[in-house]
Each structure stands twice: as C-alpha cells, then as structure tokens.
Amino acid sequence: MVCRRCIDVVRTTALDLGLTVENVRMGQATFPKKLTPQERAAFLRGIKQHGFDLLETRQSKTVEAIKRLLLDRASNRGSGLGENLSSYLSRELKYEYGHLSKVFSKSQGVTIERFFTLQRLDRVKELLAYDEQSITEIASELGFSSSAHLSATFKKETGMTPREFRKIAAKSRKMP
Structure with missing residues (x-):
C-alpha cells in the first residue's frame, strides 16, 4: 500500500468484516490481535476485489x-x-x-534515487499548481540544494521549467 486509496480500502474492508484495525498507514495495517485463518482469508478476498494483495515476503x-x-x-x-x-x-x-x-x-x-526524484517532482508539481510558494521556497522545503538545482532537475525530467509548468497549471485551473 502506498496511497490514500489503499489505506481507505484496507480500513473499509476490515470494518465490513467486523475486524478492528488499530492503525492503517501507508504500507502497513496493524490489528490488535492476530487474525484467525478465516479472518485473514476473508480480509485477503476483500482487498483483492480492489486489486490489492498482502505483502508476504x-x-x-x-x-x-x-x-x-x-x-x-x-x-x-x-x-x-x-x-x-x-x-x-x-x-x-x-x-x-x-x-x-x-x-x-x-x-x-x-x-531508489530515481524513484525518490520522481516522487519529489510529483510534489513539486503539486506545489507549483497551488501557486502559493515561490520556486525558492519549494526547493528549500523539499530539500533541493537551490532553486537552480530544482529547476534543472525539473526541466530534465519534464522538458519544461517550473515557471512554464506553473503557467500551464494556472491556465488549466481557469478552464471551466
């Protein structure tokens, strides 16, 4: 599990089965007691209906x-x-x-580095689309060494500068 939808599916499936979940977060669900084989099988069937599976290894x-x-x-x-x-x-x-x-x-x-770079750039896109922070503030918040580093990485991966992306995002927000 790595997304909010995953968390919601796990929580809802458990509740539908009458199971108590102590904690559901990205990648992990904690039950207060060990599930019986029947509960585990039912839970597995429930999450598989949504395209998910248990991590075993x-x-x-x-x-x-x-x-x-x-x-x-x-x-x-x-x-x-x-x-x-x-x-x-x-x-x-x-x-x-x-x-x-x-x-x-x-x-x-x-x-790992490539995965992390792509995740950070997804977050950069979100923040650029919100248009509430400068590129320098975004770079600092997300651990880029400078706004130039963020801009160079962004352009290398997306083919456009952060400013160009922000303009496109602003136009798409204005469309009905």
Whole structure:
C-alpha cells in the first residue's frame, strides 16, 4: 500500500468484516490481535476485489517500507530532510544501504534515487499548481540544494521549467 486509496480500502474492508484495525498507514495495517485463518482469508478476498494483495515476503515488506519513507520524505512529512538519503534509509530501516538498494532495484526496476526524484517532482508539481510558494521556497522545503538545482532537475525530467509548468497549471485551473 502506498496511497490514500489503499489505506481507505484496507480500513473499509476490515470494518465490513467486523475486524478492528488499530492503525492503517501507508504500507502497513496493524490489528490488535492476530487474525484467525478465516479472518485473514476473508480480509485477503476483500482487498483483492480492489486489486490489492498482502505483502508476504521480507523483501516486499522492505520495498514497501522504503517507498513509505521516500513518499513521506518527498512530501516533507518525513524526518531527515537534511540527511543523506542512503544514511536516512539505513538508519530508519536498520539495513545497509547496499542491501536496500539491491532489493529495491530488483523489485521495482528503478533505483531508489530515481524513484525518490520522481516522487519529489510529483510534489513539486503539486506545489507549483497551488501557486502559493515561490520556486525558492519549494526547493528549500523539499530539500533541493537551490532553486537552480530544482529547476534543472525539473526541466530534465519534464522538458519544461517550473515557471512554464506553473503557467500551464494556472491556465488549466481557469478552464471551466
């Protein structure tokens, strides 16, 4: 699970089955007691109807934990924004970064750094579309070394500058 819809599906499915969920967050659901095999099977059927599945392997749990941390950090909700990405993940997950990188890349077909860059750029697009912060403020908030670094990364990935994107977003907001 890595999105709000995932969280809502898990919470609703559990409630529909009469199961109590202590906590549902990105990548993880915590139940107050171990589910019986029947409850587990019913829960699995319920989430599969929505195209989801349970994470069973240690590697898939590790990948989801990495994604959760990266999404939180890209959204500026996570800790360690001033900390090196590899150190941050190693510290949070208690694994060597080389192991995390290998597991993630093998599973996702993309490096951790690339995934994080794309997530950060998605957040940049959101903030640009809101048009409430300057590019310098966005760069600082999301841990880019400068507005020039943000602009260069943004242009490399999207083919347009942040200002061009902001203008397009403003036009699309004005359309009925």
